[in-house]
Amino acid sequence: MGHHSCCNQQKVKRGLWSPEEDEKLIRYITTHGYGCWSEVPEKAGLQRCGKSCRLRWINYLRPDIRRGRFTPEEEKLIISLHGVVGNRWAHIASHLPGRTDNEIKNYWNSWIKKKIRKPTTPRAMAPSSVEFVQSGYGLNQIGLVNQDLSTKPPVEDGLFSSSCPIFMFDIGTVDGLSSGNARVDIFHESAGLNSDSWHQNYSTHEVQAIPPPPPSFTSGMESNYLPPLIENVETMVPMEDQACSMNENGEIGLECLQRQESSEWVDSHQYPGFLIWDHVEAQMCGDGVVPAASANLGHILSSYPQSL
DNA sequence: AAGCATCGCAACCGCGCATAA
DNA sequence: ATTATGCGCGGTTGCGATGCT
Numbered sequence: 001m002g003h004h005s006c007c008n009q010q011k012v013k014r015g016l017w018s019p020e021e022d023e024k025l026i027r028y029i030t031t032h033g034y035g036c037w038s039e040v041p042e043k044a045g046l047q048r049c050g051k052s053c054r055l056r057w058i059n060y061l062r063p064d065i066r067r068g069r070f071t072p073e074e075e076k077l078i079i080s081l082h083g084v085v086g087n088r089w090a091h092i093a094s095h096l097p098g099r100t101d102n103e104i105k106n107y108w109n110s111w112i113k114k115k116i117r118k119p120t121t122p123r124a125m126a127p128s129s130v131e132f133v134q135s136g137y138g139l140n141q142i143g144l145v146n147q148d149l150s151t152k153p154p155v156e157d158g159l160f161s162s163s164c165p166i167f168m169f170d171i172g173t174v175d176g177l178s179s180g181n182a183r184v185d186i187f188h189e190s191a192g193l194n195s196d197s198w199h200q201n202y203s204t205h206e207v208q209a210i211p212p213p214p215p216s217f218t219s220g221m222e223s224n225y226l227p228p229l230i231e232n233v234e235t236m237v238p239m240e241d242q243a244c245s246m247n248e249n250g251e252i253g254l255e256c257l258q259r260q261e262s263s264e265w266v267d268s269h270q271y272p273g274f275l276i277w278d279h280v281e282a283q284m285c286g287d288g289v290v291p292a293a294s295a296n297l298g299h300i301l302s303s304y305p306q307s308l
Numbered sequence: 309a310a311g312c313a314t315c316g317c318a319a320c321c322g323c324g325c326a327t328a329a
Numbered sequence: 330a331t332t333a334t335g336c337g338c339g340g341t342t343g344c345g346a347t348g349c350t
Contacts, residue, residue: 014319017319056318060319089338105339
């Protein structure tokens with residue numbers, strides 16, 4: 001049994017791909033597709049292992065690949081998603097069309113390295129119930145995301161101390177439906193900031209006053225900004241399956257990224273406001289989408305884009 | 309100009325999972 | 330039920346490019 005290393009066979013080339021090899025792979029894949037990667041090298045006339053061919057195609061050669069610098073919007077999305085799902089690069093990449101997990105991973109790692117070098121201003125996390133975190137990190141910093149925290153190095157203090165408080169949450173000041181979980185209520189910065197202003201307009205110590213909810217967000221949620229509770233709870237989406245993202249209209253929403261036993265929850269989103277919950281109890285529509293009005297948000301203190 | 313350090317990123321490695329045999 | 334195989338993922342490596350002294 002063991003491990004089946006595909007690349008230790010005879011005369012398998014390794015290292016950088018030559019233009020000729022690229023051409024062979026492109027020609028083969030575009031005419032035949034890639035049903036079985038292990039067959040690709042032989043059929044395409046390449047002295048490579050199938051795994052290498054797959055990697056080369058997915059990360060570099062496929063036509064829908066998007067190259068070049070990440071846009072500020074992409075960057076923000078990566079940060080937000082990473083804050084929720086951690087180092088699940090493929091997961092993050094699935095929300096950035098044309099970007100690969102490898103590219104995002106590389107970007108993230110080099111970004112971290114850059115930030116590490118920056119001197120960081122020591123920041124006292126307020127021990128009170130109101131705390132700040134930046135980007136999506138709040139969820140991880142308080143250990144609510146079920147994942148290996150060793151992949152979230154102490155780097156993060158430095159990484160974000162010069163950045164912005166995107167989320168504010170309040171722990172334990174409301175009684176949630178699920179008594180076992182820490183209750184996290186978060187509001188998010190607006191979607192419209194560019195990268196520069198995004199970094200310049202915030203400091204970690206700023207306390208953002210909670211502005212009144214914009215008209216666009218008030219539907220069904222006026223009273224104390226708390227959403228209505230939904231009685232008919234059918235399922236629960238674990239926290240690690242949630243993320244926020246931004247659509248092409250600049251709307252931010254929650255996404256239930258996946259569901260254990262069903263695909264019905266995949267990519268359901270499109271909320272007028274922005275919300276992250278320690279858990280989501282929601283009522284499904286027929287098509288599996290969870291509209292804002294029917295999502296039970298438990299107790300949300302405040303949750304809407306600040307400058308819509 | 310030369311040597312060294314660092315960065316960025318393509319590619320590889322090893323593991324886990326799914327599935328076929 | 331067990332083993333073999335292939336795929337996909339996250340972590341890591343290696344190397345060319347670039348920057349610094």
